[in-house]
Amino acid sequence: MTTIKEGLDRRFAVTERGSDMRSEVLGGAVTFMTMAYIVVVNPTILQDAGMPFGPAMVATALTAMFGCILMGLLANRPYAIAPYMGQNAFVAYTVTGTMGYSWQTAMLTIFVSGVLLLILTLTGGRRALGDAVPMTLKISFSVGIGLFIAFVGAVSSGIIVTGTATPLAIGDLSSPAAMLAILCLLTISVLTVRGYKGAILIGMLLCTGIGLLAGIVSAPASVVSLPPDVSPVLLQWEVSLTFGILSVLMTVFILDVVDTMGTLVALGSDTGQVDEEGRLIDIQRPFTVDSLTIMFAGTVGTTSSGVFVESASGIKSGARTGIASIVVGLLFGASLLFTPVITMIPPEVTGPAMMVIGMMMFTATRRIDFHEPTDFFPAIVTVSLMVFTYNIGIGICAGFIVYVLGKVFSGKSEEIGPLMWILMLMSVAFFVFYPY
Numbered sequence: 001m002t003t004i005k006e007g008l009d010r011r012f013a014v015t016e017r018g019s020d021m022r023s024e025v026l027g028g029a030v031t032f033m034t035m036a037y038i039v040v041v042n043p044t045i046l047q048d049a050g051m052p053f054g055p056a057m058v059a060t061a062l063t064a065m066f067g068c069i070l071m072g073l074l075a076n077r078p079y080a081i082a083p084y085m086g087q088n089a090f091v092a093y094t095v096t097g098t099m100g101y102s103w104q105t106a107m108l109t110i111f112v113s114g115v116l117l118l119i120l121t122l123t124g125g126r127r128a129l130g131d132a133v134p135m136t137l138k139i140s141f142s143v144g145i146g147l148f149i150a151f152v153g154a155v156s157s158g159i160i161v162t163g164t165a166t167p168l169a170i171g172d173l174s175s176p177a178a179m180l181a182i183l184c185l186l187t188i189s190v191l192t193v194r195g196y197k198g199a200i201l202i203g204m205l206l207c208t209g210i211g212l213l214a215g216i217v218s219a220p221a222s223v224v225s226l227p228p229d230v231s232p233v234l235l236q237w238e239v240s241l242t243f244g245i246l247s248v249l250m251t252v253f254i255l256d257v258v259d260t261m262g263t264l265v266a267l268g269s270d271t272g273q274v275d276e277e278g279r280l281i282d283i284q285r286p287f288t289v290d291s292l293t294i295m296f297a298g299t300v301g302t303t304s305s306g307v308f309v310e311s312a313s314g315i316k317s318g319a320r321t322g323i324a325s326i327v328v329g330l331l332f333g334a335s336l337l338f339t340p341v342i343t344m345i346p347p348e349v350t351g352p353a354m355m356v357i358g359m360m361m362f363t364a365t366r367r368i369d370f371h372e373p374t375d376f377f378p379a380i381v382t383v384s385l386m387v388f389t390y391n392i393g394i395g396i397c398a399g400f401i402v403y404v405l406g407k408v409f410s411g412k413s414e415e416i417g418p419l420m421w422i423l424m425l426m427s428v429a430f431f432v433f434y435p436y
Helices: 004-012 021-035 038-049 053-075 085-095 103-122 125-131 135-156 176-193 199-214 243-271 284-300 311-316 322-335 347-367 373-388 392-409 418-433
Strands: 081-083 160-162 168-170 305-307
Touching (some): 004 322, 021 199, 021 322, 038 053, 053 284, 053 322, 085 243, 103 243, 125 284, 125 418, 135 160, 135 373, 243 311, 243 392, 243 418, 311 347, 392 418
Antiparallel strands (some): 160 168
C-alpha cells in the first residue's frame, strides 16, 4: 500500500531531484520567513495610494497563498510568489501620487497586464524571449540579484544607513539593534560554513529569541487575530481611457516581463532547472503561474506579483520541488491568523539572512567571461544599476541595451538574434515610458 509520503515523493519527484520531505518543508519555512515582511510592508506602502491597510494586507496574503500553491501544483518549482516591492511603490508614488490616477484604475491596469502576459506565455512568445537572452546576461541577473538582496538586507538591518556627507554610511554598530543584526549575520554565516542545512532558519529563530530576551524585539500583544474584510479592495476597478494610462500599462508590463525572467533564470541555476545553454527547462509552467497570479492580484486588490528572489533562501536550505512552494503558500494563509507573531520578526534578523543569501548568489560571477568586453561590460552595467538604482528592472533593461550596442559597434552583429533585438527595443521603451 502506497503511503502519503511515497505518493508525494512520486508526484513531486522529490527523490529524483536529490531532496527529501524534511528539506522541502524546511526550505519552504525558510523562504516564508525571509519574505513574510511583505504581509505588512506591502499594505503599508499601498496606504499612500489611498488603499485601506487591513483589506490590502489580506489581499497581499491571499495573492501570495494563491501564487505559491499554484506554483507548487502546476509548475513543481520551489519558487515563492507575492506582490513585488517595486510595483507597490510605483503604484503608490507614481501612478496615484504623480500621475493622479486612482488606485482602482491601477488595479485594473495590473489585471490587464496579467492577461497580456498570459497570452504571450500560452503562444510561446514569453519562453522564446527568455531563451533569446545570452548566457552572460543570465549570469549577471543572478549576480546582480544576489548583490541586490545583500544590499537590501544590509540597509533593512541598519548595518548601512543613509549618510550625511555621503549617500551611504555605516550604521551605529554600538546600538543594540545593530549588534543583534551583526550577531545574526555571524551566526548564520558560521552555521552555513559548518554545513548545517537549516542554517538560515536556525539563525533567524535563535536571534529572534535572543532579541526577545534582550528587550530588542517586542513580544506580540496577541498570538491570534481575525483577518479584516477584503471586500473594500476586491474587484474595485475603475476605467480610465487616457493616453497616460497606456504608459502605466507599458511600464507595468515590461517590469513584469524582465523582473520575473531575470529572477527565474537566477533561481533556475541554483535548482538545476537549466540546460547546458542556460535556458530554463519547462519555463512555460512558471510563466503561466506568474501570469495567473498577476491577474489574481489585480482582482483581489493588490499590486503585481512575481517570483521573489527570497526563494533563494529556501533553495539554499535544500528545497528543490513544488512542495516547498506549497508550504510557503499555506504559511501565508496561516499568516492571516497569526499576523502579530509574524510581524514580531525584526529586520535585524531578516536582513542578515538576506545578506548571506546574496553572498551565496554572487559566486556566479566566476562564470562571466572577463576576457570578452562585449560580454563582461553589459554584465557589469546590469549588476551595478540593479543595486545603485535599487531597481532590478532598470539593471536588466540597461543590460539588454548595452549588450546589443556592444555587439553592433564591435562588428559582431551576427551574435544578436531577432528576439534579442525585440528585448532591446522593449528595454528602450521601458526607459521612454518610465515615469522619472
